[in-house]
Amino acid sequence: MPPLPPLPAPTLFRLAPEHARACLDLDQAALGGIWSLAQWQRELEEEARPGLGLRQGEALLAMACGWLVLDELHITLVAVAPGHRRRGLGRRVLQDLMQTGLASGASRATLEVAAGNGPGKGLYEALGFRTAGIRHGYYRNGEDALIQWVNLKR
Template sequence: MITAYDITLAQAADAPAIAELSRDAVEYGLPWRWTQARVMRCIRDASTNVVVARHGGSLLGFALMKYGDDEAHILLFAVRATHRRAGLGAALLSWLEATAEVAGILRIRLEARAGNAAARSFYRRHGFVESGSSPGYYEGAEDAVRLLKELGPRP
């Protein structure tokens, strides 16, 4: 996919901006759990990809995805509000899926806030299906919807 965004693996210097965007775009109304230190642990973890999207040097979005043997889990995914619905989220998701397929991953799973209709719609448009729910998943304050995308059999 050719995109106007520069999508690369995150560097240590990206951790503060990722943590702040998580706090503001994902964790609003909840205790801040994805701090700079936690993001840094993910950046250093060999089984986790932390990816950032930039345009003109500014960090506009990110994704964290942890790999298992045949399944990957998107832990965190966010795009700045000013850049939503412009293809950035789709570009990030495409990068994650292509990387997962190369790694032999068969499926990608994630959780989204049950009340976040925009996120649920975004993932459905990109081939994810709702596979269940987790009551009180978000600090007991909100339920989660589990989503799953099958990538296909290994070659």
């Protein structure tokens, strides 16, 4: 049998309200479900809340979302489907979100990451984020949150 043709490279797109169900599914698979369907719909309607996705065919493989607040991009989440990690998708979708923030007038970006989230911390460090503060016991399980920042104008 001849080999199967390679899958097409994932393509980047702007998330919109019609993607709320796919975002909810990926949110649940990657993060345990931080937002409800109604929250996702509201999130994706707002011009000042940019969200980017990477899709392969109909499958949403990765997403990154943020809020534009004055000259800051507040990154609310980054998620990659469990079977597709360590292939550069998280880096790509977050880098593109940072570019989108810069193009929209943000000069720096910030986020919170759980102190025990090795993959998250690894990704953010690779993109230049540095810890500027700690919120002790911030998460429901008592874990600390690291407050991180990066300058987008480099």
